[in-house]
Each structure stands twice: as structure tokens, then as C-alpha cells.
Amino acid sequence: MAVSEEGRDIFKLTRDWLSVQEVVAAVSSTSCGAISLFIGTTRGDVLEGRKVRGLQYEAYEAMVQSELSRLCRDIRARWPRLTHICVHHRLGWVEVGEASVVMAISSPHRQEGQRAIQYLMDGLKASVPVWKKEVYESDAAAWKENAECKWSRCHGDTTQQH
Amino acid sequence: MAVSEEGRDIFKLTRDWLSVQEVVAAVSSTSCGAISLFIGTTRGDVLEGRKVRGLQYEAYEAMVQSELSRLCRDIRARWPRLTHICVHHRLGWVEVGEASVVMAISSPHRQEGQRAIQYLMDGLKASVPVWKKEVYESDAAAWKENAECKWSRCHGDTTQQH
Numbered sequence: 186m187a188v189s190e191e192g193r194d195i196f197k198l199t200r201d202w203l204s205v206q207e208v209v210a211a212v213s214s215t216s217c218g219a220i221s222l223f224i225g226t227t228r229g230d231v232l233e234g235r236k237v238r239g240l241q242y243e244a245y246e247a248m249v250q251s252e253l254s255r256l257c258r259d260i261r262a263r264w265p266r267l268t269h270i271c272v273h274h275r276l277g278w279v280e281v282g283e284a285s286v287v288m289a290i291s292s293p294h295r296q297e298g299q300r301a302i303q304y305l306m307d308g309l310k311a312s313v314p315v316w317k318k319e320v321y322e323s324d325a326a327a328w329k330e331n332a333e334c335k336w337s338r339c340h341g342d343t344t345q346q347h
Numbered sequence: 348m349a350v351s352e353e354g355r356d357i358f359k360l361t362r363d364w365l366s367v368q369e370v371v372a373a374v375s376s377t378s379c380g381a382i383s384l385f386i387g388t389t390r391g392d393v394l395e396g397r398k399v400r401g402l403q404y405e406a407y408e409a410m411v412q413s414e415l416s417r418l419c420r421d422i423r424a425r426w427p428r429l430t431h432i433c434v435h436h437r438l439g440w441v442e443v444g445e446a447s448v449v450m451a452i453s454s455p456h457r458q459e460g461q462r463a464i465q466y467l468m469d470g471l472k473a474s475v476p477v478w479k480k481e482v483y484e485s486d487a488a489a490w491k492e493n494a495e496c497k498w499s500r501c502h503g504d505t506t507q508q509h
Contacts (some may be wrong), residue, residue: 186396205367205384222367222384229377230454278379282377293390299465306457 212269219295245314374431381457407476
């Protein structure tokens with residue numbers, strides 16, 4: 186399949202299960218020899234004796250798109266030869282073991298794409314308004330502090346009933 | 348699904364289409380928050396006026412497994428917290444746009460996995476005995492020099508009829 190080489194930035198917020206294959210297809214291009222990906226998944230942590238059952242994601246949806254667009258402009262200024270960038274992020278309930286975010290970048294050669302995917306994930310954590318609440322098997326829940334978030338304290342660490 | 352945390356190294360050489368989802372499933376673990384991936388795809392290059400139609404891969408199969416095992420031991424010594432490592436590599440004919448290699452590493456946190464996946468791909472290019480021959484639309488073909496291969500000149504750049 187011939188795909189345009191003009192770079193596309195593709196974002197999706199969804200309550201559905203994330204398909205890695207769909208994200209790969211979104212960035213695929215016959216002009217590219219490399220697709221760099223990252224998948225963030227829900228860890229089954231045990232925190233202070235409380236076992237995590239899943240994460241509840243919320244987003245300031247209107248700002249997610251604009252922050253991701255800004256981040257992609259920044260990335261393309263640093264690595265001008267990147268082709269397509271795609272980010273799919275889950276909202277709502279995400280079970281332990283499932284993906285909460287899948288992101289991919291295609292590029293003619295691998296080095297720039299591999300550096301850019303790290304920068305993209307770091308940037309998402311630092312500036313894109315998505316929060317997660319840990320839900321424990323005890324049915325207690327706590328907003329998860331995002332240590333990398335630069336623009337607000339996000340939600341605090343108040344424990345609350347689920 | 349509960350998955351053992353003991354690190355597994357999983358390799359496959361195959362003449363079949365590579366499934367990214369299968370590689371993701373192979374490294375998935377509820378103890379991990381991160382899966383770093385890389386996909387190498389066949390670029391539709393035009394080289395000296397000759398358009399690439401696909402790549403023909405050959406491997407010294409007996410050595411691929413041992414070299415990948417050695418590479419994984421090296422990687423686990425550098426980043427001891429990695430969980431699973433999986434590499435699927437195509438052999439034979441790979442059309443432009445298709446994946447020739449899919450690799451993934453799972454880890455509790457993303458930084459070590461993202462560094463390790465770069466190292467894994469660099470190591471594969473440098474020391475794993477897989478060669479590729481470019482096949483052009485004219486039906487001519489040329490073994491592709493691997494500039495990163497450290498242990499031999501591999502095949503030369505002799506152009507030959509397909």
C-alpha cells in the first residue's frame with residue numbers, strides 16, 4: 186500500500202481496549218524502515234499491603250488534543266525526518282495487565298524514531314492532562330501522584346472510597 | 348492473567364508474516380508498567396534509479412539463537428530489572444511495507460526498557476548473522492551491505508540477477 190510521506194499526527198482518547206496493530210497501521214509508510222513504539226500498561230502493584238486491581242483514567246479532554254499537538258510540533262522541530270506519530274490513550278477503567286497508552290512513531294531510519302518515542306512519552310507524562318486513580322482489591326482508591334507532571338500538582342493523594 | 352516475573356528470552360525465525368500483537372503478548376506481565384518495541388520494516392527505496400520491490404532475508408540460523416542469547420545476557424547485565432525480551436525475525440521474501448523484525452522488552456518502569464530496546468536493535472545489526480538482499484522492480488538484486496556489522500564484511504555488494 187502506498188502511503189503519503191507527509192507527516193500525520195494522530196490522537197485518540199477511548200474507553201475501548203487499545204489495539205497495538207491499529208496504532209502500527211496508523212503510522213506505517215513504505216517510506217519508513219523503522220517504527221518505534223511504547224506501551225504503558227497497568228502494573229499489579231502491591232502498595233502498603235494494598236493490591237492494585239486496576240486504574241481509573243480521567244482526562245481534561247479538550248486540552249489533551251492541543252497539548253499533544255504542541256508536543257508533536259516540538260518533536261518534529263527536533264527530529265524533522267520523522268514521518269507519522271500516533272497516540273491512543275485509554276480513559277475510564279483499565280484492568281491490571283491492560284494497556285493504558287500505545288504510541289508509535291515511524292521514520293526512515295531508526296535512531297531518530299527511538300529517541301523521539303522516549304521524548305514523546307516523557308512529554309505526555311509532563312504536560313498532557315491525564316490522571317490516574319489506583320483502585321485496590323479492598324475497593325479503596327487513591328489518585329496517583331504523577332511525579333513528572335510539571336504544570337500542576339494534578340490531583341492530590343487523598344485516599345477515597347471507590 | 349498472572350505471568351511469572353522470571354525473565355524469559357524468546358526468539359523466533361519465521362517465513363510467516365510477523366504479528367506485533369503476538370510479540371506484545373509474549374512479553375506481557377502484570378509486574379510490568381512498560382513495553383518498549385521496535386519494528387524494522389522494508390522501505391520502498393529508489394536506489395540509483397532502481398526501485399526496491401522487497402528484501403530477501405537469509406540467516407545463519409544455528410548462530411542466530413546463540414548470538415541473540417549472548418546479546419540478551421549482556422542486556423540483562425546492564426539493565427537487571429528488565430522482565431521479558433522477545434525477537435521475531437522474518438526470513439525469505441519480505442515485501443516493501445512489511446515488518447522484517449519485531450522486538451519487545453517489558454520492564455516495571457519505562458526508562459530501562461527504552462534504553463535496552465535501542466541496544467538490542469543495535470546489537471542485532473552488529474552481531475547477529477542475518478543478511479538482506481534488495482530486489483528491484485527490474486528483477487535485479489543486490490546484497491545489502493550492513494554498515495553496522497562488526498564481525499565480517501557479510502556479503503559484498505555484488506549485483507546479481509534475481
